[in-house]
Amino acid sequence: MSHLHLPDGLLPLSWVILGFVLAGAGVAFATWRLAGADRGRLVPRLGIMAALMLLAMNLEVGLFDYHANLTVLAGVLLGPAGGFLAAFIANLFSAFLAHGGLTVVGLNGVVNGLEAAAGGWLFGLLRRNAHLPAATSAVVATVPTLALSTTLRLWILRQAGLFSTLAAAEGMAPSWLARLGTFPRFAALVYLFGAIGWLIEAVLIGGIVAFLAKARPALLEAGRD
Amino acid sequence: MDLAYLDYLAVNATTPLHRSTALGKLLALAGLLAALLFASHLAAALVLLAGEVAGLVLARQPLRRLALASTFPLFFAGLFALTRLASQPSLAGLVMVRAYASALAVVTLLATTPFWEIFAVLGRLLPGLVADAVLMAYRAFFLLLGRFSNLLVTLRLRRLSDRFTPGSLMGYGAVLGSLTLSAFDLTERQYRIMRLRGYSGPLAGAAPLALAPPDLPLFLAAGLLAGATVWAQLALR
Numbered sequence: 001m002s003h004l005h006l007p008d009g010l011l012p013l014s015w016v017i018l019g020f021v022l023a024g025a026g027v028a029f030a031t032w033r034l035a036g037a038d039r040g041r042l043v044p045r046l047g048i049m050a051a052l053m054l055l056a057m058n059l060e061v062g063l064f065d066y067h068a069n070l071t072v073l074a075g076v077l078l079g080p081a082g083g084f085l086a087a088f089i090a091n092l093f094s095a096f097l098a099h100g101g102l103t104v105v106g107l108n109g110v111v112n113g114l115e116a117a118a119g120g121w122l123f124g125l126l127r128r129n130a131h132l133p134a135a136t137s138a139v140v141a142t143v144p145t146l147a148l149s150t151t152l153r154l155w156i157l158r159q160a161g162l163f164s165t166l167a168a169a170e171g172m173a174p175s176w177l178a179r180l181g182t183f184p185r186f187a188a189l190v191y192l193f194g195a196i197g198w199l200i201e202a203v204l205i206g207g208i209v210a211f212l213a214k215a216r217p218a219l220l221e222a223g224r225d
Numbered sequence: 226m227d228l229a230y231l232d233y234l235a236v237n238a239t240t241p242l243h244r245s246t247a248l249g250k251l252l253a254l255a256g257l258l259a260a261l262l263f264a265s266h267l268a269a270a271l272v273l274l275a276g277e278v279a280g281l282v283l284a285r286q287p288l289r290r291l292a293l294a295s296t297f298p299l300f301f302a303g304l305f306a307l308t309r310l311a312s313q314p315s316l317a318g319l320v321m322v323r324a325y326a327s328a329l330a331v332v333t334l335l336a337t338t339p340f341w342e343i344f345a346v347l348g349r350l351l352p353g354l355v356a357d358a359v360l361m362a363y364r365a366f367f368l369l370l371g372r373f374s375n376l377l378v379t380l381r382l383r384r385l386s387d388r389f390t391p392g393s394l395m396g397y398g399a400v401l402g403s404l405t406l407s408a409f410d411l412t413e414r415q416y417r418i419m420r421l422r423g424y425s426g427p428l429a430g431a432a433p434l435a436l437a438p439p440d441l442p443l444f445l446a447a448g449l450l451a452g453a454t455v456w457a458q459l460a461l462r
Contacts (some may be wrong), residue, residue, distance in 0.1 A: 007298035009261060009320035009323030010305060031352045039354060040419040041307065046354075052408055054366055054403065055373045068401070077405075085355060088361050096335060096343070101327060102258065136402025162305070203391055206399010208405055215406055 008101035009049020015160045019106025026113050033081035046082060049074045050089035057094065072142045073205050077219060078166050083116030107156060111149055119145040134220050137209035143200035150194045150216055154187050231294065232461070234336040240285045242443070249440030250334050253447035257330050258320070260451035261323055267315045269458035270322040277329055277449040293337055295328040334384035349434060361415070369408055376400050 007107040011019075034042060056068040074090075075083030095105045122141035126132050132140065212219050233245075242250070257273065264270040278343055281288050303326035306317035334343070340363045348356030 007302045008258060008327035010302070010320060013262065027352065027355060031354050034354065040424050041412070041416045043354065043357045043361055044415035044419070047406045048365045048412045050355060050358065050362035051365035051369055052405060055369055059401070084360065089355065089359050092359065092399030093362060096331060102331065106399035203394040204398050204401065207395040208402040210395070211399045211402025212405065215402070216409070219409055225352070
């Protein structure tokens with residue numbers, strides 16, 4: 001579950017508005033943080049990273065049709081603020097490809113943006129303080145970041161009321177559906193399959209960072225904003 | 226979704242919808258989405274979907290290709306619909322119809338409007354830095370698409386896609402790493418070009434935001450459709 005794959009019409013209007021307000025605040029803050037950066041260098045990097053993330057979403061890995069996301073890689077290569085913006089742009093694009101509804105762009109932008117920012121920040125922290133190799137830092141940064149963002153998504157799904165109907169209807173549903181339908185069980189399933197996904201993404205990003213550390217180590221230092 | 230095909234249609238096809246402005250089509254899309262969100266009855270949402278299909282036929286759009294390209298959200302909507310199927314079948318149907326109708330509207334926008342025109346309008350709402358990066362992302366996506374397809378072939382030839390081990394994942398990582406490296410080399414080239422041209426922003430938003438006469442039939446059709454949906458919803462309440 002790399003982002004909220006919600007089509008239009010499921011999310012309540014108040015959450016749609018909240019998502020866009022939060023995304024707007026996040027984009028404004030990230031833009032302010034990058035105000036002193038060389039715009040001629042930053043614009044192509046943001047665009048390329050967003051395009052890479054979109055392409056990676058088409059790369060299915062493993063048994064359960066997981067697709068890569070690369071949000072943490074965006075944070076590693078562009079820094080927390082740049083990673084946030086790249087993730088927001090990738091989400092905006094993917095909504096126009098019907099990969100998640102237009103009304104979910106705000107919330108997805110916030111969640112994936114925070115994922116990129118937190119991953120980039122944690123990667124930098126591990127590199128500076130724990131002096132771990134770049135690939136190890138990337139793997140270690142990815143797992144807790146994705147665990148946190150999954151928790152945030154579950155919290156949004158619950159708070160937005162997408163499970164209240166299920167709970168009310170539990171008595172009327174077939175038993176197997178009711179078992180699947182309660183929120184704690186749904187959350188347990190998401191964490192179970194999510195944990196496999198976090199590990200896949202972590203090893204994948206570790207592989208990319210290991211390659212870049214050998215081929216172009218300067219790229220891994222460029223994202224310190 | 227075959228984005229390259231939709232992009233080809235957007236740039237090369239000449240249908241009545243292609244003559245409308247990007248701003249007009251985005252406003253019509255917003256109106257249809259608002260009507261769809263207002264429709265909390267399955268029949269009302271079906272009115273809108275039927276109207277969209279009829280509109281696409283009248284506007285000489287390749288209905289079969291667009292209809293197929295719009296099926297992507299059905300899987301995720303289906304997960305939610307499934308959990309409601311036993312207790313509230315009409316709600317399950319509403320979820321599916323809303324997802325499909327909104328995707329069809331978005332896919333139609335993509336098939337009739339070049340991306341840069343859409344983002345030139347959206348660029349008015351975004352900070353200059355983000356608007357420029359969005360245009361750059363669009364360009365980069367197609368530049369990298371061919372390389373990405375070649376890398377997928379490489380993965381298959383090295384049989385990495387057949388296995389599911391940490392070693393094969395690291396192999397995936399190395400392949401994606403080489404794509405990342407060549408992508409960042411592209412950014413350096415782009416940087417030098419932008420420096421040479423004295424870039425200080427913005428790339429986007431140069432086109433004026435204006436409507437044109439071909440938007441009128443589009444607004445009439447969208448207004449009629451949204452009105453019929455709202456009427457159906459109020460009548461069924």
